[in-house]
Amino acid sequence: MMHLLYSIFVDPFVQMGAAPDLLAQTLWEGLVSGILYSLIALGFVLIFKASGVFNFAQGIMVVFSALTLVGLNEHGVPAYLALAITLVVMLGLAFAVERVILRPLVNQPEIILFMATFGLTYFLIGVGELIFGGDPKVMISDQLRLPSGSYRIPMAGGYVQMQKIDIAATVIASLMVAALAILFNRTRIGRALRAVADSHRAALSVGISLEQIWVIVWFAAGVVALATGIMWGARSNVSFALQIIALKALPVLILGGFTSIPGAIIGGIIIGVGEKMGEFYWGPLFGSGIESWLAYVIALVFLLFRPQGLFGERIIERL
């Protein structure tokens, strides 16, 4: 019994202290996967903020956009041109989604819209597999001039290895977040987006075109999805299994709130780091693979103390 308590509460920290380079490595890995989670969460937040829809298809959009990019390149299209074409495809998808899904369902309760994004997911999975085949593909990192290789930083008797692509991902993610924050808070369009997020009816009555806003927002989410797909695909292959990873964005959203951009980043980092540390230092106690559920349990524990998430607004019920 004492042994059990020791191994849960003391031993992992002893291990951390004993090998600080491993600790740093784990923290770095956690940070990187956290950034990637937050990118996915960012796509969710964008769409939720502006249309109140929880876009379950965000995950498949990540895969689909990456597949389009790689698939075009496979057929001989040069990398940057393929990138441009993929962006156009995502714009087209945004138009299609607005026209076919959002417009007919404009006043339906949220769960209906949520289910519609399920339908969209299945649709994109099917179309993606039909066009590109179901095999995993390799991301065209070289053609896109993404950095490869890694840095080795000596530390405390060992070293920490940082992949250059990971560093690039962190930088790109930060730039994206900054750009989005400016978009939302400083521009006219951003104000319109926030208005639509608050109330469709009120926004309509002051003359904001819901359709335009939705296309913009879904396109933005598509761009974020593409960036995520490229980053994630560069680290491991592009396959449909990635789609399920998107579910991990849920704990991130819970921590960070469904409508907060900084929240998505912070939530992502907490989940990413928590997950990696948990798996590495506490995982062996339980047998491996606790990564599959640890993030959700972390989110659950947070929720028990703060039912509205870390950054969410306090829900005041009025009767």
Next chain:
Amino acid sequence: MFYREVGQYKTSYAADEALFPILQDKIGIAVILLVAFVGVPLTASNFTLDSILIPILVFSLAATGLNLLTGYTGLLSLGSAGFMGVGAYACYKLATFFPGVNIVVLILCSGFFAAAVGSVFGLPSLRIKGFYLAVATLAAQFFLSWCFIRVAWLYNYNVSASIEVPTKTLFGLPVTGPTATPVTRYLIALSIVALLTLLAANLMRGRIGRAWMAVRDMDLAAELIGIRLYQTKLLAFAVSSFYCGVAGAMMVFLWLGNAESESFNINQSFLILFMVIIGGLGSLLGSFLGAALIWGLPIVLRAAPAYFGIRIQSATVEQSTFVILGVLIILFLIVEPHGLARLWQIGKQKLRVWPFPY
């Protein structure tokens, strides 16, 4: 005209509160039961039973369970497959420990284990509401999936990490295992589903069903008229998980014959959620209709090219199924977001006034 209720007066509250107060409904349900219990076993092929009807029964029960929680009580759950798994593995262990006990009893008992687990994961529902609660059920789903692989005791330390169903008999006939015929398995499944659906219908008509719906519609007001929220929500989790657990046990023992952790993964949870939503949230009939559509459609789509003599690769058919399913879901939600059950009601209304338009 066919469905006119005029002239059918009720002279007691008991008659008014009956499950099928209208004569046409009584006849209808009698016919359905007759066909199901007698007609189908006599005429259906083994393939139809094994690949269509028995799975639909299994999923209808699971969908009913999820409907009780999500449709009637308004608590979104993404963990129904996990609870099915609990029932399945519980039944397997019970069969290992009590080899002499009647299998139907074991299947029903395994539901209680699922109910217990479901209640535990329902505990957060006091503090957490709505969509956030769904994440708690996701945690349950992933955790249970992990347990089904990691906890070797569950599958009796089998090397392949899967469970295989032993042969069990009832009245001398084998009902589970490789030697059981589809007809026997179908009849047992049908009986269990019919009984549990009746119980669910009874619950819905009474105090508990109303309490659940009150919690769904406006939980603050429910509290103010004296309904205890926490107990009501926990009960919903328990009962819902019971149904899912029994469905899981049925899935393994009366249909597939074996299972492993992947049989109860997150995709299955989503599948069951689809069935409930397409069938109609808050409708027992909807659970059946949704299960039939979602399960039956891919089968029809797969069989169609061969039926019409068109040659298509099977992989392409699979992928097209996804596409068509996705489109159908979206179309459905646009046309009738309240699901097939609402379409059925509209149909009945048309029958009431036919040949007049309204």
Next chain:
Amino acid sequence: MSAQPQLAEGAGEIGAPERALGGTILVVEEVSLAFGGVTALSDVSFDVREHEVRAIIGPNGAGKSSMLNVMNGFYQPQKGVIRFRGREFHGMKPYEAARMGIGRTFQNIALFRGMTVLDNVMTGRSLKMHRNFFLQALRLGPAMHEEIEHRRAVEEIIDFLEIQHIRRTPVGRLPYGLQKRVELARALAMEPTLLLLDEPMAGMNLEEKQDMCRFVLEVNDHFGTTIVLIEHDMGVVMDISDRVVVLDYGRKIADGTPDEVRGDRAVIDAYLGVAH
């Protein structure tokens, strides 16, 4: 601090029927309530006598609904105490308030929209239905009896409020006035000792108001239910209430019979918006 008029036994107000009033059933003592920086109620004290009709009036934002919410256990006051039938309640939960016999209707209607009128009113009987889960599932003997018995009681209420024709209609489809009536029915189904009505006449035309007044008075008369109501229509207030409390900016500014209150300087100022 404020007038506590002694009502002679059996004395009524203009238009209100003769009614025997009992002893004090509810005491609100120095209740203060604030949300964040906003003060909703400030040291409010008054009492309610059994069987009386007590009105709470005041301009918009005076804190009337908040007062009712405190009496219901929905909001917990930062300061002050409520005593119901001699029992003090601190931090009472809404469920406990219901158990103690306090019923409530809402300004914005809190009906269960997914259910029919009959089902809504039946939920009001929840506290009185006890048959356990398994009996419910099998719907045998005792569970069936209980259901029928309560159905009978509910039907009486439905008859009383004249809503038989919409028994099986989902409440979401009903017009506003009828929804208010259904909400009243649901509250009555609890057989409450104290009934809190939050603007029961709001949004009604003259005819509907007269009907509602009639129902409220009959409930008070027939069942002896004590009624506390928030109301803006002065005619109604003067007509049916025994005593009136006037709130303004969260404070009590008058307390007495309708006549006394009508002539009170502070009340007139509050309604006419004189700066203070």
